[in-house]
Amino acid sequence: xxxxxxxxxxxxxxxxxxxxxxxxxxxxxxxxxxxxxxxxxxxxxxxxxxxxxxxxxxxxxxxxxxxxxxxxxxxxxxxxxxxxxxxxxxxxxxxxxxxxxxxxxxxxxxxxxxxxxxxxxxxxxxxxxxxxxxxxxxxxxxxxxxxxxxxxxxxxxxxxxxxxxxxxxxxxxxxxxxxxxxxxxxxxxxxxxxxxxxxxxxxxxxxxxxxxxxxxxxxxxxxxxxxxxxxxxxxxxxxxxxxxxxxxxxxxxxxxxxxxxxxxxxxxxxxxxxxxxxxxxxxxxxxxxxxxxxxxxxxxxxxxxxxxxxxxxxxxxxxxxxxxxxxxxxxxxxxxxxxxxxxxxxxxxxxxxxxxxxxxxxxxxxxxxxxxxxxxxxxxxxxxxxxxxxxxxxxxxxxxxxxxxxxxxxxxxxxxxxxxxxxxxxxxxxxxxxxxxxxxxxxxxxxxxxxxxxxxxxxxxxxxxxxxxxxxxxxxxxxxxxxxxxxxxxxx
Amino acid sequence: xxxxxxxxxxxxxxxxxxxxxxxxxxxxxxxxxxxxxxxxxxxxxxxxxxxxxxxxxxxxxxxxxxxxxxxxxxxxxxxxxxxxxxxxxxxxxxxxxxxxxxxxxxxxxxxxxxxxxxxxxxxxxxxxxxxxxxxxxxxxxxxxxxxxxxxxxxxxxxxxxxxxxxxxxxxxxxxxxxxxxxxxxxxxxxxxxxxxxxxxxxxxxxxxxxxxxxxxxxxxxxxxxxxxxxxxxxxxxxxxxxxxxxxxxxxxxxxxxxxxxxxxxxxxxxxxxxxxxxxxxxxxxxxxxxxxxxxxxxxxxxxxxxxxxxxxxxxxxxxxx
Numbered sequence: 001x002x003x004x005x006x007x008x009x010x011x012x013x014x015x016x017x018x019x020x021x022x023x024x025x026x027x028x029x030x031x032x033x034x035x036x037x038x039x040x041x042x043x044x045x046x047x048x049x050x051x052x053x054x055x056x057x058x059x060x061x062x063x064x065x066x067x068x069x070x071x072x073x074x075x076x077x078x079x080x081x082x083x084x085x086x087x088x089x090x091x092x093x094x095x096x097x098x099x100x101x102x103x104x105x106x107x108x109x110x111x112x113x114x115x116x117x118x119x120x121x122x123x124x125x126x127x128x129x130x131x132x133x134x135x136x137x138x139x140x141x142x143x144x145x146x147x148x149x150x151x152x153x154x155x156x157x158x159x160x161x162x163x164x165x166x167x168x169x170x171x172x173x174x175x176x177x178x179x180x181x182x183x184x185x186x187x188x189x190x191x192x193x194x195x196x197x198x199x200x201x202x203x204x205x206x207x208x209x210x211x212x213x214x215x216x217x218x219x220x221x222x223x224x225x226x227x228x229x230x231x232x233x234x235x236x237x238x239x240x241x242x243x244x245x246x247x248x249x250x251x252x253x254x255x256x257x258x259x260x261x262x263x264x265x266x267x268x269x270x271x272x273x274x275x276x277x278x279x280x281x282x283x284x285x286x287x288x289x290x291x292x293x294x295x296x297x298x299x300x301x302x303x304x305x306x307x308x309x310x311x312x313x314x315x316x317x318x319x320x321x322x323x324x325x326x327x328x329x330x331x332x333x334x335x336x337x338x339x340x341x342x343x344x345x346x347x348x349x350x351x352x353x354x355x356x357x358x359x360x361x362x363x364x365x366x367x368x369x370x371x372x373x374x375x376x377x378x379x380x381x382x383x384x385x386x387x388x389x390x391x392x393x394x395x396x397x398x399x400x401x402x403x404x405x406x407x408x409x410x411x412x413x414x415x416x417x418x419x420x421x422x423x424x425x426x427x428x429x430x431x432x433x434x435x436x437x438x439x440x441x442x443x444x445x446x447x448x449x450x451x452x453x454x455x456x457x458x459x460x461x462x463x464x465x466x467x468x469x470x471x472x473x474x475x476x477x478x479x480x481x482x483x484x485x486x487x488x489x490x491x492x
Numbered sequence: 493x494x495x496x497x498x499x500x501x502x503x504x505x506x507x508x509x510x511x512x513x514x515x516x517x518x519x520x521x522x523x524x525x526x527x528x529x530x531x532x533x534x535x536x537x538x539x540x541x542x543x544x545x546x547x548x549x550x551x552x553x554x555x556x557x558x559x560x561x562x563x564x565x566x567x568x569x570x571x572x573x574x575x576x577x578x579x580x581x582x583x584x585x586x587x588x589x590x591x592x593x594x595x596x597x598x599x600x601x602x603x604x605x606x607x608x609x610x611x612x613x614x615x616x617x618x619x620x621x622x623x624x625x626x627x628x629x630x631x632x633x634x635x636x637x638x639x640x641x642x643x644x645x646x647x648x649x650x651x652x653x654x655x656x657x658x659x660x661x662x663x664x665x666x667x668x669x670x671x672x673x674x675x676x677x678x679x680x681x682x683x684x685x686x687x688x689x690x691x692x693x694x695x696x697x698x699x700x701x702x703x704x705x706x707x708x709x710x711x712x713x714x715x716x717x718x719x720x721x722x723x724x725x726x727x728x729x730x731x732x733x734x735x736x737x738x739x740x741x742x743x744x745x746x747x748x749x750x751x752x753x754x755x756x757x758x759x760x761x762x763x764x765x766x767x768x769x770x771x772x773x774x775x776x777x778x779x780x781x782x783x784x785x786x787x788x789x790x791x792x793x794x795x796x797x798x799x800x801x802x803x804x805x806x807x808x809x810x811x812x813x
Contacts, residue, residue, distance in 0.1 A: 301695070
């Protein structure tokens with residue numbers, strides 16, 4: 001075990017270039033043993049590149065890396081792991097069809113003395129961080145936070161002395177986040193260092209001892225968290241002063257537009273609510289509370305047991321997304337890579353996907369019209385892309401999100417459903433999404449917004465509904481209600 | 493621009509599709525032997541021989557782009573031909589027999605599509621089973637012996653020439669252009685790519701995923717039956733043994749061309765090249781006098797090599813940064 005105070009990781013003047021971009025420019029950081037080290041920065045700041053160099057996915061161009069006192073020239077992910085450095089990516093590296101124990105010791109069954117040894121050792125490790133997950137449970141049946149615990153346990157099974165967590169909270173609810181915080185504290189007590197990469201500044205302030213701010217491939221500042229203020233940190237991240245994280249709230253609420261009554265599915269119980277014209281309605285609740293299920297049911301993407309839907313006072317049937325679209329709804333799904341975008345399609349093709357019917361004459365696509373629409377939305381939404389023909393998988397998260405928004409805006413929807421619209425998006429792009437939302441309601445549209453970031457919902461919405469275990473448990477005016485009050489209803 | 497950079501560019505665009513590379517390699521190889529390989533007659537003959545599986549392949553490509561596959565086309569082809577011959581022998585006009593043959597394929601596609609799209613069965617298994625079922629039907633219909641027609645007009649469909657070009661080659665060319673346009677320029681084609689690329693996204697974007705995919709199966713069944721009728725006309729025979737290996741061969745040729753079984757990637761041109769490679773291999777080996785058993789072995793090696801190299805290149809590209 002390394003002594004406290006010693007540096008487990010020293011990175012000096014590391015540079016890395018990709019064709020056309022300098023991803024890292026003389027980056028230096030020092031991570032002492034037994035600390036939680038936060039790294040913040042906008043998307044494209046170089047955080048992920050740095051992590052991938054550390055884990056051996058990429059090779060550095062120049063500079064030195066010392067891990068545990070030894071200079072590391074080149075490494076592979078598995079070597080890094082055996083040396084004691086693990087990375088937990090945003091998307092988990094777990095085999096969903098195998099058990100927890102098998103996942104933790106994947107590929108090392110023999111070393112562990114067969115399956116019995118695997119489960120015994122896995123049990124001991126899970127106990128050591130106070131988790132009660134069964135080692136025989138199938139990983140696919142676990143919640144996101146439990147999967148994360150399995151990932152952490154897997155890292156511990158390699159005797160890791162440095163665990164890098166890339167956006168660990170993006171799929172967690174606030175309750176689960178607290179549990180993660182506890183585990184991170186336990187790791188610190190054991191002398192294990194954690195590098196915590198996050199967009200969410202609250203978490204950095206809560207968990208981290210030291211924080212490094214990166215921007216455009218450079219380290220802007222490294223300091224103990226206690227010596228940096230929130231506004232200072234944001235300023236350093238974006239390189240400009242953001243007076244406010246949120247644009248001013250819109251007030252253009254009109255009469256009722258959409259009325260849902262007695263919506264019941266396997267997971268939802270008797271959900272009723274009204275959405276007004278020009279309103280931003282926020283849904284607050286834990287992940288798994290049924291927020292996504294409600295909007296998917298309204299949108300016709302999931303099967304519904306019973307419900308009545310009134311649109312502008314008229315009873316309307318929405319049995320599938322096509323009918324929802326015709327009724328004037330658009331959905332920005334939670335998982336934009338899996339449910340929102342066709343990654344191998346171009347920006348343009350992704351934008352025109354839903355409006356293709358209007359672009360075809362006798363079944364033939366009108367290319368010039370398609371180009372026009374693509375260009376218009378790219379300009380309108382300020383999508384940063386080399387060209388309209390660029391495939392969307394090379395765009396950043398914020399720009400991908402804008403492509404989906406563009407797809408719906410082209411249809412001029414009355415109701416836009418945004419499910420976690422700013423997840424994994426950097427601060428600057430978030431602000432753009434917020435102003436975009438305001439523009440939509442100003443133009444007379446209505447928005448249902450789901451978000452796990454409470455401040456975001458509270459600052460953007462005109463009205464907030466709390467959802468818990470498939471039921472609507474409360475309705476609040478975010479201008480007068482306190483966050484604690486709302487959260488207590490959401491937890492149930 | 494220097495000579496090397498031009499060559500580099502040419503090489504890059506060629507090596508992107510390994511099937512093109514294979515064609516070049518085979519053609520180059522044939523330069524060293526004194527055969528009739530390079531005569532116009534041989535090339536027309538190759539095109540004519542390959543036209544049947546090409547036509548089937550065009551239809552199946554639509555299904556594969558939608559993210560499924562269709563292995564029942566061999567059986568469909570066989571049934572289509574037998575049905576057409578039975579009808580002309582029963583003194584129905586040849587055009588009616590022709591249409592009825594195609595309709596039988598559309599019906600098979602309808603059933604395949606229903607099972608895959610609505611019942612969410614695994615297309616590989618269900619169409620494989622359907623192929624077996626159809627072969628059984630064909631055997632019942634013909635008593636497992638070949639059936640020849642007595643109608644000259646029917647025979648003429650595939651055995652005539654237009655301006656010195658065999659009619660089968662002309663039919664293939666027309667369908668090639670038609671399917672190319674279908675996939676490239678129509679909203680339907682774009683929706684097929686969207687469904688294969690990401691089913692959920694396509695659905696959420698209001699695309700009628702069920703109808704689109706279903707139609708793809710109907711298209712695939714119809715082209716397979718059309719090919720069956722053309723083959724029956726060409727051979728003047730309908731038989732239950734036609735199409736025993738066709739299903740596998742066609743799907744294989746499509747993948748050789750570079751259309752991905754995962755869906756969303758590929759096209760008609762790619763399939764044309766991929767299927768042509770198979771014919772080219774057989775033809776050149778025949779010219780060189782290589783025996784049947786060795787041919788089988790060499791064909792297998794080349795196919796595995798092409799697909800392996802293609803997948804390796806794609807993997808490299810995916811992992812590169």
